[in-house]
Amino acid sequence: MNINTLTIVGVGLIGGSIALAARQRGLVRRVLGVDRNQATLDEALALGIIDEGFLNPLPAARRSVLMVFCTPVDAIAAQVLAVADACSPGTLLTDAGSTKAAIVRQLEDRLPAYVTFIGSHPLAGSEKRGPRFADAHLFSNRVTVLTPTPATDPAALVRLQGFWQGLGSRVRIMPAEEHDRALALTSHLPHLVASALCGVLPPALRELAATGFRDTTRIAAGDPSIWTGIFTQNRDALLAALPLLVEQLQAYRHALLADDRTAVDALLTQAKRTRDALGN
Amino acid sequence: MNINTLTIVGVGLIGGSIALAARQRGLVRRVLGVDRNQATLDEALALGIIDEGFLNPLPAARRSVLMVFCTPVDAIAAQVLAVADACSPGTLLTDAGSTKAAIVRQLEDRLPAYVTFIGSHPLAGSEKRGPRFADAHLFSNRVTVLTPTPATDPAALVRLQGFWQGLGSRVRIMPAEEHDRALALTSHLPHLVASALCGVLPPALRELAATGFRDTTRIAAGDPSIWTGIFTQNRDALLAALPLLVEQLQAYRHALLADDRTAVDALLTQAKRTRDALGN
Numbered sequence: 001m002n003i004n005t006l007t008i009v010g011v012g013l014i015g016g017s018i019a020l021a022a023r024q025r026g027l028v029r030r031v032l033g034v035d036r037n038q039a040t041l042d043e044a045l046a047l048g049i050i051d052e053g054f055l056n057p058l059p060a061a062r063r064s065v066l067m068v069f070c071t072p073v074d075a076i077a078a079q080v081l082a083v084a085d086a087c088s089p090g091t092l093l094t095d096a097g098s099t100k101a102a103i104v105r106q107l108e109d110r111l112p113a114y115v116t117f118i119g120s121h122p123l124a125g126s127e128k129r130g131p132r133f134a135d136a137h138l139f140s141n142r143v144t145v146l147t148p149t150p151a152t153d154p155a156a157l158v159r160l161q162g163f164w165q166g167l168g169s170r171v172r173i174m175p176a177e178e179h180d181r182a183l184a185l186t187s188h189l190p191h192l193v194a195s196a197l198c199g200v201l202p203p204a205l206r207e208l209a210a211t212g213f214r215d216t217t218r219i220a221a222g223d224p225s226i227w228t229g230i231f232t233q234n235r236d237a238l239l240a241a242l243p244l245l246v247e248q249l250q251a252y253r254h255a256l257l258a259d260d261r262t263a264v265d266a267l268l269t270q271a272k273r274t275r276d277a278l279g280n
Numbered sequence: 281m282n283i284n285t286l287t288i289v290g291v292g293l294i295g296g297s298i299a300l301a302a303r304q305r306g307l308v309r310r311v312l313g314v315d316r317n318q319a320t321l322d323e324a325l326a327l328g329i330i331d332e333g334f335l336n337p338l339p340a341a342r343r344s345v346l347m348v349f350c351t352p353v354d355a356i357a358a359q360v361l362a363v364a365d366a367c368s369p370g371t372l373l374t375d376a377g378s379t380k381a382a383i384v385r386q387l388e389d390r391l392p393a394y395v396t397f398i399g400s401h402p403l404a405g406s407e408k409r410g411p412r413f414a415d416a417h418l419f420s421n422r423v424t425v426l427t428p429t430p431a432t433d434p435a436a437l438v439r440l441q442g443f444w445q446g447l448g449s450r451v452r453i454m455p456a457e458e459h460d461r462a463l464a465l466t467s468h469l470p471h472l473v474a475s476a477l478c479g480v481l482p483p484a485l486r487e488l489a490a491t492g493f494r495d496t497t498r499i500a501a502g503d504p505s506i507w508t509g510i511f512t513q514n515r516d517a518l519l520a521a522l523p524l525l526v527e528q529l530q531a532y533r534h535a536l537l538a539d540d541r542t543a544v545d546a547l548l549t550q551a552k553r554t555r556d557a558l559g560n
Contacts, residue, residue: 123490143487172487185480186489190496193473195551196528200465200521207423207452209466209558210403212499216470219492220555224548231544235536241480242533246526248476253522256515264511268504271475275500278489 003027003163007064009034009057009079011044014096014125015070016134019049021167024136032060044131061086066163068120069095074229077106080117089114092156096122098183099233100147100176108149116156119147119176121183122169127221140168147176184237189245191227192238194220283443287312287344289337289359291324294376294405295350296414299329301447304416312340324411341366346374346443348400353377354509357386360397369394372436376402378463379513380427380456388429396436399427399456401463402449407501420448427456464517469525471507472518474500 006022008015011033022028033050034057035041041053054060061067061083069076076095084093093115097103100119107117124142126133144164148157161171174182194217201209231238248267255263286302288295291313302308313330314337315321321333334340341347341363349356356375364373373395377383380399387397404422406413424444428437441451454462474497481489511518528547535543 123488125491142490145488182485182488185482186485186493189480190477190493192529192532193477194496194555195548196525196532197470197473198551198554199528199531199547200469200524201554202465203554203557205462205466206554206557208403208425208462210422211405213466213470214558214560215495215498216474217551217555217558218495220548220551222552224545224552227548228541228545231532231536231548232539232541235539239533239536242529244480245476246529248479249472249522249526251479252472252476252511253519256511256519259512259515261508261512265504265508267479268475268500268507268511271478271497271500272502272504274478274481274483274486275474275497277483277486278494278497280494 003029003065005030005032005063005065007032007034007057007060007067008050009067009069010071011035011040011050011053011131012070012129013131013133013135014122014138015068016044016047016049016131017124017136017138018068018070018096018122018167019044020134020136021139025166025168027163027166032064034060040131047131047134049131049134057083058086061091062088064088064091066092066094069093069097071095072226072229073097073099073103073233077103080107081110084111084115087112087115091115092159093117094120094160096120098187098230100145100179102233104147104149104176108151116153118152118157118160119179120160120164121145121147121179122164123187127219129223137168139164142169144169144171145179146171146173147179148173149176180234181237181240184234184241185244188230188234188238189241191219191222192231192242193245194218283308283345285310285312285343285345287314287337287340287347288330289314289347289349290351291315291320291330291333291411292350292409293411293413294402294418295348296324296327296329296411297404297416297418298348298350298376298402298447299324300414300416301419302443305446305448307443307446312344314340320411327411327414329411329414337363338366341371342368344368344371346372349373349375349377351375352506352509353379353383353513357383360387361390364391364395367392367395371395372439373397374400374440376400378467378510380425380459382513384427384429384456388431396433398432398437398440399459400440400444401425401427401459402444403467407499409503417448419444422449424449424451425459426451426453427459428453429456460514461517461520464514464521465524468510468514468518469521471499471502472511472522473525474498
């Protein structure tokens with residue numbers, strides 16, 4: 001895939017990393033950055049992440065072959081709708097949001113026929129923010145999920161798959177709803193649990209919170225407004241995931257109440273097996 | 281503190297790190313290692329962690345000024361009792377176990393008058409195992425909790441405090457029961473939760489578990505038999521901690537059920553504040 005002009009909307013850690021990776025791998029000729037924050041654009045320009053910065057997305061949209069929206073999940077659909085009419089025919093629009101069904105649903109049947117939107121979610125990131133944390137290798141060997149609908153143009157899907165693979169990513173294709181149910185378990189529930197653990201730590205005990213607590217709660221340092229958007233957009237799947245965790249907690253509770261070492265050991269052994277299978 | 285002969289019982293990651301740190305900081309002349317596994321002793325000898333290895337603790341006990349038991353929490357008290365009679369007068373015995381009350385209770389009034397046991401818990405470690413992961417800097421700037429009883433010889437407590445400070449650690453002194461209640465929240469509950477999260481991940485979704493899931497569940501890779509001992513020894517405090525977490529989970533659940541973005545944001549913001557206060 002050889003892209004003349006790529007536009008990144010939201011030049012933070014994810015958007016900046018996409019720009020850097022696309023540049024360093026020679027996939028794009030020119031990268032335009034759109035952000036509501038001029039200081040972020042200036043920083044991204046200074047870091048060589050983008051070639052030009054825009055506060056207004058329309059002039060960037062007119063010149064782009066591909067636009068990637070790396071903004072909060074609850075802003076993406078409206079931003080896509082706002083630029084769609086300004087796009088050149090054949091422009092491919094995608095995003096990097098952690099939820100997919102609500103976005104895909106809001107855009108279905110509402111875009112001009114000459115542009116295509118396909119949802120993307122690169123499973124990579126960090127609790128950090130801003131273009132200075134951008135990393136050209138962020139997507140290497142990570143999975144990116146694409147969520148086409150039955151109406152999606154197959155040629156556009158192949159182009160988008162080629163783009164993410166070009167950034168070093170492995171691509172998985174599934175319906176948006178399936179993505180959201182899966183990510184509720186693999187990402188949103190862990191974020192909720194990490195945050196809940198922080199909620200039970202009294203300030204007086206912070207000094208006694210060592211590596212274990214820090215690892216387990218690291219993601220709770222993520223931006224609350226971004227995660228509020230993710231939680232509320234994926235509310236149903238997250239609410240369905242929560243009882244599965246509570247059931248597990250009850251299993252530990254019952255094993256402890258019964259002082260049943262064998263049962264505790266069996267639970268921990270099964271958990272270790274799963275964790276070991278994930279690698280570092 | 282200048283120690284002629286230090287004995288480490290259980291030459292794994294923690295025991296090996298104590299030995300290395302004590303050597304490199306010039307606190308000890310000679311380090312003896314006791315382990316039930318000859319291969320571990322050979323590895324520790326080859327790595328320069330210990331000077332001599334013993335399968336039987338008694339000959340090492342006879343020659344030691346300080347013995348540190350770095351074995352599973354449910355083995356420590358019996359191991360201390362087994363060597364106490366063989367120790368020279370004035371020998372200081374301690375441990376590195378993650379629970380304290382049960383160990384301290386089992387040893388109270390059961391040791392000869394000429395030896396002293398004081399519980400220690402260095403808040404440092406990893407899910408890894410074995411002397412090859414020993415790290416002379418493991419305790420630098422980490423907290424070590426000491427849990428004397430009203431009967432503890434104050435001079436011995438000062439000696440032990442000097443030892444851990446000599447390894448680079450900051451020392452906090454508190455009753456064993458207070459330690460156990462605190463660690464139930466800062467360490468044992470996170471371990472339980474990380475393991476419970478692994479329990480809800482179906483094998484088919486492993487591929488979609490990215491950095492967030494991996495960080496949050498990293499400690500679940502810890503040795504199940506060690507953690508079964510910790511959980512059962514600190515059963516009461518852990519069972520008391522669990523409802524605090526469930527209460528937090530319910531707060532998220534209610535906020536989501538009500539589709540109350542402000543409430544979700546407030547919970548996540550409070551959690552982030554706590555996590556940010558811990559540092560990396």
